[in-house]
Amino acid sequence: MKILGISAFYHDSAAAIIQDGKILAAAQEERFTRKKHDPSFPSNAVSFCLEYAGEELNDLDAIVFYDKPLLKFERLLETYYAFAPQGIRSFIRAIPVWLKEKMFLKRLIYEELAKVGPFNKKRVKLLFPEHHLSHAASAFYPSPHEEAAIITVDGVGEWSTASICHGKGKDISILKELQFPHSIGLLYSAFTYFLGFRVNSGEYKLMGLAPYGHPDSEEVREYIRMIKKELVELKEDGSVWLNQSYFNYATGLRMVKDKKWEALFGFPKRKAEAPLEQKHCNLGMAIQKITEEAVINMAREAKRLTGSHNLCMAGGVALNCVANGKLQEVGIFDKLFIQPAAGDAGGALGGALAAHHIYFDQERTPAHPERDAMQGAYLGPEFSELDIEASARRNKARFTKIEDFSALCDEVALVIEEGKAVGWFQGRMEFGPRALGARSILGDARNPEMQKKLNLKIKYRESFRPFAPSVLAEECDQYFDHQGSSPYMLLVKPVKEERRTELPEGYHDFDLKEKLYYQRSDVPAITHIDFSARIQTVHKDTNPQYWELIDAFQRRTGTGLLVNTSFNVRGEPIVCTPDDAYRCFMRTEMDYLVMGNYLFKKTKQPDWKEKSNWKEEFVLD
Amino acid sequence: MDFLKDLFKFLMQRKKFWLMPIIFILLVLGVLIVIGGGSAIAPFIYTLF
Incomplete structure (x- = not known):
């Protein structure tokens, strides 16, 4: 079928x-x-x-x-x-x-x-x-669980904005739904809008900004109090009630009533690209904490309704990996599976799986008791050596082919150790918003300049944005307080205490840039401002090439971890084809590009000439 | 015709007969828009609709 x-x-x-x-x-x-x-x-x-x-x-x-x-x-x-x-x-x-x-x-x-x-x-x-059945199906059916509670949370589908379901074998029963206009996703999007980011794409920036808030400050506490008093009522069962007199999305052309929010928080809506101030960070931290509370409440209710030990999640809010990390720490469920394409893209997969198991009534047997059926999310197109060579010829590119993949990994590990940024293009493209080592830009996480270099010279994006580590699955607990796997970069966990450096006095009062460039650990490029990291564990069985590269880096340096960021620039979708990859490589200050067994060194390439300003091609997100 | 059949089935199933006159007026309005060649560009910052 x-x-x-x-x-x-x-x-x-x-x-x-x-x-x-x-x-x-x-x-x-x-x-x-x-x-x-x-x-x-x-x-x-x-x-x-x-x-x-x-x-x-x-x-x-x-x-x-x-x-x-x-x-x-x-x-x-x-x-x-x-x-x-x-x-x-x-x-x-x-x-x-x-x-x-x-x-x-x-x-x-x-x-x-x-x-x-x-x-x-x-x-x-x-x-x-x-819509929410598609999300639930995308979370449950590929999971390794025979039975599980399912939570879906997003902005809005038809009527539902969140649901709690129970998956058993091939069946999914919907136990509870939250309906429009009350929505955790829309609440988060409303703050995304008010803090000057684009709705539907800037939510993850807000999540990255939140840790810059002052955790012990009176201002954060006051914002939380105001939000709970005026904007949202959090119920114990995880549902929320939004005071519509402050919001405009139900029938208007904006997310919120700007004047009312300005009166409530004491400052106007931040304009896009305007400087970020401490109050913006503090408000970001407040809404992040409230979102975490709502998600945890919902998980408690899901546990109460299903009694299950397993939880599956999907929907745009399930991409909030900070909330996911907190949810796992609370330990309501023993096992957690989050669909890597948790947003609407994953609905395509969920819809197909729901039709197979529910409409066509086909039995389901999880493929493996521990491993999910997403195949590492490497479900997109891949390109042959012929394709790569043809692309190189089209672009008049100069390259070296290294037949022995282990030798190639040794060479790449060496240049990464030297502080170079490397475009890594291997195998099938990822499905979902994260680059997981098939279309990634890589760097040395120990290098104190790497975050600045990647943000400003390669990605051309805001300097406050954090980077994620890819760590050998076997080495994860050497760096992070995390047991188990996190193959899809959907869990944020603390960097181990012994790897951190002591914070200077008054650190929380530093301005944003001072905080940003303070070396917080021995892997500074992936240690966020609050000592957290969005972990990707790399597994030999799902991505052997990427595993081999990190292993080579570990043998050379003793560190089994790299910085991994998506292979694109700000506003551009992640690269798909060898042409996309070469173009992105030449437009930025990336030093090397590796596609299959082919190594491209920037200094050996012919001049890259563009007819127009290529940055105008992409709408800033 | 397919659409009208689907719509009728949907309203029957959801027991939302009170939406019928609204939809009828909208369809008339729709014909006018199509005849008038008006633009149909989504104005929203959030794709709720």
Whole structure:
């Protein structure tokens, strides 16, 4: 049985294909179109999935769209009705979009599929599971658990903004739902907006900013008190109630009522790219703590309702790896699995899996009691030696081919030790927002200049942004207070006490830059301001090449850990093809590029000439 | 026609008959928009809709 899943038309379009319940391929459309968070129909991703599976559209048993458009339309109408006459302006602007496109989504999907290849709509079923069921399915079915509690949390699907479910074998039962307009995801997005970041893409920046808040300050405590008093009521069962008199997203064109927020917090909405002040960091810390509290409350309720020892999570809020780390520390559940493509892209995969196990009633047996079925999230396209050589010729690039991969790893480990930044392009591209060693930029975590170099000279992004470590799975407890694995970079854990340096007096009163450049541990490039790190454990069985490189680095330096950041610049989707990788390599101050067994040294490359200012290609996120 | 069938089934299943007149008016409005060739650009900062 072959099923294609699709998510599209909102943000992060994607496609995934499964055969008899096994995940064959999955990819986000943005990687092909080079438009970050591309919401358009994922024609390229669908073509890739079909090609990988060796199938045509007419061979499929079903095509699954990840949510129910009519139910969403119902929510839209009822929300306007409930808030009327407020929201008339946004109503007038929104309705044409629906009448022209979104109400006729089925027809639109048929038309787009027919452009991909021969397609007979009478032969292939088109199914529409609910948004949060797609998320729940994406978390539970690939997990190693026969039985588990499931939590999904995001901005909003149709009506639901969060759900608690129970997965058993092939069945998922929905036990509890939180409905629009009350939403933990939208609350976090509202603060993302107020603090001057882009909604739907800047949430992770807010998460990175939060630790710059002063943890013991009266201001943070006061913000938490104000938020709980005026904006949100946190209930014990994990649900939230948002005071709509402060928010504008239900019927307006902005997330919040700016004037009311300004009066509440005592400062105006931060403009995009404006300097960050301590009050912004403190407010970020306050909302992060509140989010953690809500997620932990929800997990307690999930435990109470299911009695399970295992938890699976998905939805955009499940990408909040700081909250995930805290949730694991609290120890409500013994085992935690988080879908690596937890956002809407993962809905494509979840929709397909839900159709297989629920609609077609197919049995499910977890592949392995300890290992999930995501195959390390390496589910995207890969490129052969021929492809890499052809790309190199097109670009007139100069390279060395090192046949022996171990020798290549030794060479790369040496240049990383010398402080060089290396683009690492190997095997199948990752599915989900994180680069996990297939499309990554790597550096030496011990190098005190590495964070600055990567942020300012290679990624061209804000200096406060932290970097994550990739650590050999076997070595993880040498560096972090973490037992077990974290293959998808979805858990933030503390750097071990003995690796930290003592903080100087008055550290919390330092300004942002002083704090940033203070050497906090013997692996400073990956130690965030609060001694935390977003860990990726690297496993020999899921990514042998990356494991071998870090192992080579460890043999040379004694440190089994590297800085890993996604292979892109700010505002650009992660690279997909060898051409994308070479272009990004040449545009930035990256020193080396490794694609397969091919090594490209920057100083040996011909001059890179661009007709236009390439930075204008990408909308800053 | 497919769409009208789906819509009718949906309203029956959800027992939301009170939405029918609103949807009817919207469809008329929609025809006018299509005839008028008005723009349908999503105005939102957050893709809630």
